[in-house]
Amino acid sequence: MKESLFDKYLDEHGVVDFGRSGGMSQEKESKRLLFVLNKQSELDQKDYFSLSEISSLADRIGLRVPDVERVVDTLNTAGYLIKKGSRTYQVLSSSYSRSQTSRSRG
Numbered sequence: 001m002k003e004s005l006f007d008k009y010l011d012e013h014g015v016v017d018f019g020r021s022g023g024m025s026q027e028k029e030s031k032r033l034l035f036v037l038n039k040q041s042e043l044d045q046k047d048y049f050s051l052s053e054i055s056s057l058a059d060r061i062g063l064r065v066p067d068v069e070r071v072v073d074t075l076n077t078a079g080y081l082i083k084k085g086s087r088t089y090q091v092l093s094s095s096y097s098r099s100q101t102s103r104s105r106g
Contacts, residue, residue, distance in 0.1 A: 026074070029065050034080055034093065036061055041094035051087040 036057050041047050049057075051072065058068045065071050072089065075081040081089040 026065060026071065029063055030071050030074055032061065033058055033063055033068075033071055034075060034091075037081075037091045038094045041091050041096045045096055047091045047094050047096050048084060049089055049091065051089070054089065 033054070037049065037054065040049075040057060051069065054072055055068050058065075058071075063071070072081060076083055076089065080091070080093050082092055084090050
């Protein structure tokens with residue numbers, strides 16, 4: 001039994017990672033962060049956020065991940081966030097971003 005519990009916490013590199021214990025999955029937490037970023041984008045009427053702003057939002061909602069930057073990288077790879085500069089990201093899925101695009105075309 002001890003070996004199986006120990007194995008549960010080992011990552012692919014053989015490092016013990018207690019972030020693997022129960023709770024919400026990384027995917028669910030990523031979606032939760034993206035939802036909050038979309039809401040904040042509407043409230044602030046902007047679609048660009050610094051990594052420190054994203055980290056503050058993650059802290060405010062109690063995001064349960066060991067590394068917020070890893071979640072941001074995942075959202076970037078999936079195309080929800082686009083890296084726009086040094087530690088700055090654009091939220092492509094926000095309704096504010098979509099409304100700005102349609103206004104600039106019209």
